[in-house]
Each structure stands twice: as structure tokens, then as C-alpha cells.
Amino acid sequence: MTDGQVPATFRRRLVVVAISEYDEGTTAAQTRFRAGIGAQVAVVEDWWGGAALDDERRFTPSHPPKPLQSVHDLRAFLIDEDLVSAHEDEALVIYITGHGLAPQGAQHFLRLTDTRLERPLSTAFPTAELVTAALDSRAEHVLVMVDSCFSGRLEEELHTHLKALHPDRKALHTLVVLAAGNEESTPRLRAFTSALAAVHAHCTDEASGYARSHLSWEEFHTVLDTVWDPAEMADVHVLWPPSSVGRRLAASEPSPCLPNPGHTDTTLLEDARSQVGWTRAELDYYWITRATGQMSGDAGWYFTGRATLISEMNDFLAGDDSAIIVTGQAGSGKSALLARLVTLSDPRFRADPAYRPYVCRCSRKTDPQVIPQN
Known part of the structure; x- marks a missing residue:
């Protein structure tokens, strides 16, 4: 990736493994659990596969063709998905939810419909197997979210399973595994996705300041720390990458696995200038509302001045x-001068029909050189 942009050529796949059918408790309790799992999946699909995302950021959701009742069913689905064959230019997001099992020992299991609690080794699915398949693929951008009880136990298990992982992949901070709590946590239904939904809502707020098409991991965790409510949300734990790579994932590069739900329209400015110029909302305010004495339908008038300063900058x-x-x-007005310089030097902005009348009313003597993006 260059210039803080995510290439549009990335393929994007969202794999959902959600177990909601368990023959226990009352019929009402089973119905509530199914509804809760469905609501969790809806939050994930709204973020990564929702209609609000453009085609260059939307992930294609993949579900099992039938309910996953047995280990055989889940293995067959994963064979069809062929995660280990994912390519370098593919971004993988995997969401795993359902009852978790943590018997004696260090393993974590995903409980299935046919799982027998006294025989987890043969009737429950070892969660680390699924996670390892994704991390050991060729995909350079992977996000796995494990939303089940005791999922924090995977941390130690992954370090054991991934000892043979190639050193180059171990060094990547773009392979990420998140869990709904530590090894003893038993989060309530929707607690993990409530945290995701809060991050999503924060980024959608225009005042959040996150305008890029994708978030970085640094930004994701900054927002998560801001919105986290311990009474309503799971304590999201980072299980991978190891602390030697960066425990807090202090990576400033945008991640293909984190499409920004609050992305503003940056087609107004070319990508190289989108982070130092005004957003469309700000342009409307400064170029149309605040800077003019316009009446409705009138192009308005503009103050003049600072010609010497502008000329020096040009x-x-x-x-x-x-x-x-x-x-x-x-x-x-330092920032205003710089923003004017950046905006007026952008050919895409100057050609935009919404702003052309105002650009034409600016003095040609103080126009900066129009600089096409390389």
C-alpha cells in the first residue's frame, strides 16, 4: 500500500461461523439464543458487508449452506472455503460465535449442536485449527474475531500452534485475532458485538474526524478505548500478533480489514491530497456558506486580500x-491559507460542478499551480 491508501484490487471475503442451535434449556431460551446470535451476525455483516459500503470496500459474506451440527459439517464448510489457499491480495475477515468449551488443559473448542460435553476432543471443533488455517495462508491481511466463552484461552494455544509459522508472517502486525475476553470470560450475548457497534457508530459520526476509506489498527483501538462501556460490552482482547510485534497494534497504515463506516466522499480531492484538504462538508461551509454573502441561488461574492502571502506560497x-x-x-488563518492552497491546486476540485462558480470568482493572479496526482 502507498500513500495511506488501500488498493482497490484487494479481494475481500467475510466468513461467518455462527452456531445457534443447541438442544438445551426451554424453547423460549433457545429462541432467545438464536435471536441473539442472529443479532451478533447482523452487526458484523452490517460493518463488513453492508450496503453503505461501496463496491471497493464491501466484503462478500460466506455462510455454511446448512446448520453446522457436527465437526464433519464444519470441516466440510472450511474445505469448501479453502482458507489456506487465500492469496496475498485477499483480505480475510472471519467471525466465529457460539458456545465455547474450555475443558481441562489449554485448548479452546467451539461447541456444535451434536457436541457431547464428555467428549470434546472428537465432538467439538478445536477453534485454533480454524484460526491457524487463516493465519498460515498467504493473505497478508487477516482479522479473526472469536466471540465465545473462554476464547481468551486461545492466546496460549495459538502461540503453541504457530511456532512453525514462517518468521515473515510472524512479523506481520496485519494478522490479527480478537477475542471476547480473557481465558475465564463468559461474555453475555451481544457483548462483543456491542463493542463493535459502538466503534461503528463513533466512526459514522461526522465529528469523529476519521475520513479515510479504511481505519488503521491504531485508530480502531483508540476508538474502542473511547467508547468501551464495561457494563454493556465485552473486554476485547488481542490474542495475536504477539507482544514482540506490537501488543496494541500501533500500526498507522489503513487496514483492508477495517473499512471505515464513516468514510467521507474523497472523490472531491485526489487521494494524495485528501488528508490535507477540506472534506466536502467543510468545503460547503467555507466555500459556500461562510465565505460568501450569497442569497439563495446566487454564486455570492468573496473577500479579497492576503495576495502577498498567497503569492509567496505559490x-x-x-x-x-x-x-x-x-x-x-x-x-x-494559517490553516485556511494552507487549505486554500491544497484545494485550489487540485484539478478534481476545480472541475467539480458544485464549486466551479466559486473557483472562477477567485483571482487568477493568486491561483496556485494545478498539480495532477502522480
């Missing part, structure tokens, strides 16, 4: 100097 861009320092008191 000359810098056209020259060979490597740096320029813009100084001034707080509120004197």
Missing part, C-alpha cells in the same frame, strides 16, 4: 526550496 511550490514555515497568531 512561488514556494513552483520553486526548488525544500521547506516553508507559515507562522501567525492563533486564529489568524
Whole structure:
């Protein structure tokens, strides 16, 4: 990836393994559990496969063709999915939910409909097997979310299973496994996805400030820390990568596995300038509402001034100097000058029909050089 952008060529696959059918408890309790699992899956699919995402960010959901009742059913589904054959340019997101089992020992199992509690080794599915298949593929961007009781137990188990993982893949901070709590946690239904939903809602808020098409892992955890409510949400644990790679996943690069639900329209500015120019909402405010004395339907008028400062900045861009320092008191308009420079030098903005009338009313003498994106 370059310039903080996620290539549109990435293939995106969302694999959902959700076990909701268990022959225990009252009929009402079984109905509530199925509804709870369905609600959890809906949160995940809304984030990664929802209609609000454009085609270049939406993941294709994959479900088992029939309920997963036995270990054989789950293995057959995973064979069809062929996770180990995922390619480098594929982003994998895997969501696993259902009852978890943690018998004596260090293993974690996903309980299935036909699982017999006294025989977990042969009738329950070893969760680490599924996780390992994804991490040992060639996909460079993987997110696995394990939303079940005792899922934190996987941390120690993964470190054992993945000792043979190639050193290059061990060094990747883009292979991520999240769990709904530690090795003893028994989160309530929807507790893990409530945390996801809160992050989703925060990023959708225009005031959040996250405008890129994808979040970084650093941004994801910053938002999670902000919105986390211990009374309503599971304590999301990072099981992988190991602490030697970066326990808090302090990676600033956008991840193909984290499409930003609050992504603003950056087609207005070319990608190289989208992070230093104004967003469309800000452009509407500064170029149309605040900067003009317009009446409805009128292109309005514009103040003039600062021609000398603007000319100096334009000359810098056209020259060979490597740096320029813009100084001034707080509120004197430093950011406004820089934003004007960035915006007016962008050919996509200048050609946008919504702003062309206002651009044409600016003085040609203070226009910066139009710089196409390389």
C-alpha cells in the first residue's frame, strides 16, 4: 500500500461461523439464543458487508449452506472455503460465535449442536485449527474475531500452534485475532458485538474526524478505548500478533480489514491530497456558506486580500526550496491559507460542478499551480 491508501484490487471475503442451535434449556431460551446470535451476525455483516459500503470496500459474506451440527459439517464448510489457499491480495475477515468449551488443559473448542460435553476432543471443533488455517495462508491481511466463552484461552494455544509459522508472517502486525475476553470470560450475548457497534457508530459520526476509506489498527483501538462501556460490552482482547510485534497494534497504515463506516466522499480531492484538504462538508461551509454573502441561488461574492502571502506560497511550490514555515497568531488563518492552497491546486476540485462558480470568482493572479496526482 502507498500513500495511506488501500488498493482497490484487494479481494475481500467475510466468513461467518455462527452456531445457534443447541438442544438445551426451554424453547423460549433457545429462541432467545438464536435471536441473539442472529443479532451478533447482523452487526458484523452490517460493518463488513453492508450496503453503505461501496463496491471497493464491501466484503462478500460466506455462510455454511446448512446448520453446522457436527465437526464433519464444519470441516466440510472450511474445505469448501479453502482458507489456506487465500492469496496475498485477499483480505480475510472471519467471525466465529457460539458456545465455547474450555475443558481441562489449554485448548479452546467451539461447541456444535451434536457436541457431547464428555467428549470434546472428537465432538467439538478445536477453534485454533480454524484460526491457524487463516493465519498460515498467504493473505497478508487477516482479522479473526472469536466471540465465545473462554476464547481468551486461545492466546496460549495459538502461540503453541504457530511456532512453525514462517518468521515473515510472524512479523506481520496485519494478522490479527480478537477475542471476547480473557481465558475465564463468559461474555453475555451481544457483548462483543456491542463493542463493535459502538466503534461503528463513533466512526459514522461526522465529528469523529476519521475520513479515510479504511481505519488503521491504531485508530480502531483508540476508538474502542473511547467508547468501551464495561457494563454493556465485552473486554476485547488481542490474542495475536504477539507482544514482540506490537501488543496494541500501533500500526498507522489503513487496514483492508477495517473499512471505515464513516468514510467521507474523497472523490472531491485526489487521494494524495485528501488528508490535507477540506472534506466536502467543510468545503460547503467555507466555500459556500461562510465565505460568501450569497442569497439563495446566487454564486455570492468573496473577500479579497492576503495576495502577498498567497503569492509567496505559490512561488514556494513552483520553486526548488525544500521547506516553508507559515507562522501567525492563533486564529489568524494559517490553516485556511494552507487549505486554500491544497484545494485550489487540485484539478478534481476545480472541475467539480458544485464549486466551479466559486473557483472562477477567485483571482487568477493568486491561483496556485494545478498539480495532477502522480
